[in-house]
Amino acid sequence: MGKIKDRLTPIGEFVPQPDDDMIICRCEEITKGEIRQAIHDGMFTLTEIRRFLRAGMGLCQGQTCTRLVKGMIARELGISPLEVEPAAARAPMRPIKMIVLGNEGKES
Amino acid sequence: MPKVKETEILIVGGGPAGLSAASAAANLGASVLVLERDGKPGGQLIKQTHKFFGSKKQYAGDRGYQIGDLLIEQCGNNPNVEVWTDTTALGIYEDGVVTAEGQAKHLKINPKKIIVATGASEKMIAFPNNDLPGIYGAGAVQTLMNVHGIVPGKRVLMIGAGNIGLIVSYQLMQAGVEIAAIIEAAPTIGGYLVHASKIQRAGVPILTSHTITEAYGDESVAGAIICKLDESWQPVSGSEQDLKVDVICLAVGLSPLTELCFQADCQMKYVSELSGHVPVRNEYLETTRPGLYVAGDVSGVEEASSAMVEGRLAGISAACSLGYGEDIAPKLQAEALAELSELRAGPAGQKTLRGIMNLMDKGGAVC
Known part of the structure; x- marks a missing residue:
């Protein structure tokens, strides 16, 4: 999915589905319809979906929905889930309180 | 520093x-x-x-x-x-x-x-209303019961007949909770038969080639619709069953x-x-x-x-x-x-x- 050509291949019209209001990312309350629409708007990777919709960016950091979102990208693009590049893993991997970061360096 | x-x-x-x-x-x-x-x-x-x-x-x-x-x-x-x-x-x-x-x-x-x-x-599966209170991962149910001594509800639908689904079902039964059914999308039970038969002997059905199509309820889970799957994992129309449960437990891997x-x-x-x-x-x-x-x-x-x-x-x-x-x-x-x-x-x-x-x-x- 990294090639420009892949980006230019039409993936068809967005067709609404009856269960589009189903929540996929529980932390950020993102629905199946929103994610499918984003794919049709050109977000073809997990990282793009994360940045565009915040799906997978909440409290659980994508532990619950990443696999489901990956499956949806694959289905909409007509590829295997294995071809969808894994989401980048960055620190902090789990939520951290701002006060902890804010106090950093203050302790002697 | x-x-x-x-x-x-x-x-x-x-x-x-x-x-x-x-x-x-x-x-x-x-x-x-x-x-x-x-x-x-x-x-x-x-x-x-x-x-x-x-x-x-x-x-x-x-x-x-x-x-x-x-x-x-x-x-x-x-x-x-x-x-x-x-x-x-x-x-x-x-x-x-x-x-x-x-x-x-x-x-x-x-x-x-x-x-x-x-x-x-734990893996999650997508189905309508899967964000209702009363829907748990099997690990969460085990923590509630065996660490904190709290039962999650009265009547449970267990999704997944691997070892975790079977063992947690049995532990729910030991805690006096009713298991309405264990459903499994695959055509066979994934877990050890020694666990499965203990549960079946107690009268709990293990339905293979079955999946959940939706959960329902206003404030929290009141029930679930399940259906049969054919050989190509597609729902068989007319096979829907309505199970009145207050807990849906996911043990899907x-x-x-x-x-x-x-x-x-x-x-x-x-x-x-x-x-x-x-x-x-x-x-x-x-x-x-x-x-x-x-x-x-x-x-x-x-x-x-x-x-x-x-x-x-x-x-x-x-x-x-x-x-x-x-x-x-x-x-x-x-x-x-x-x-x-x-x-x-x-x-x-x-x-x-x-x-x-x-x-x-x-x-x-x-x-």
């Missing part, structure tokens, strides 16, 4: 693999620091009330929480082991420094070797928790038999990032018995690479490898062996 904690071996995760790795490495003389997210180490073992299978060496006949206590005791008795509870690893950086949150501080640890034993997370391995730039590979993306590693569990080892579910979802042996193997290997126990390490490693082969000799182990073969194979989708 914030202090950086120096340690010889850092172990991320204080479950069966992490604790076994800690005592194995410490026994050879290495100093070890274990990071554990929870208030008490032991991982999933602390809530496992069922007896283990296998041989005496893997604590067969003992219950999971007893094994957990034993591992905690082994680490507690060893002055080379330090365990930081309520401490969550947050990341690993290019220079090998691992960050964590604990003691209300942003901690930095600079280890010589790292053993990642982060385990796995685990995914290795590999974020640290991805961050550490370990070579990763998708291996379905190992339940997801896992780091490529050698026989002694060292990944392609030198000095970073994996053990337990993070290296491929299996059972606590094999996680403990993998932990021991990784612990010995990491300690040996630092120059500890070089005389006896090869013998200990060979023993651990032999135990792993023995554990994987059964039908369930065949899948793992196939997975490890695929993982070691040079071809395939590597990223």
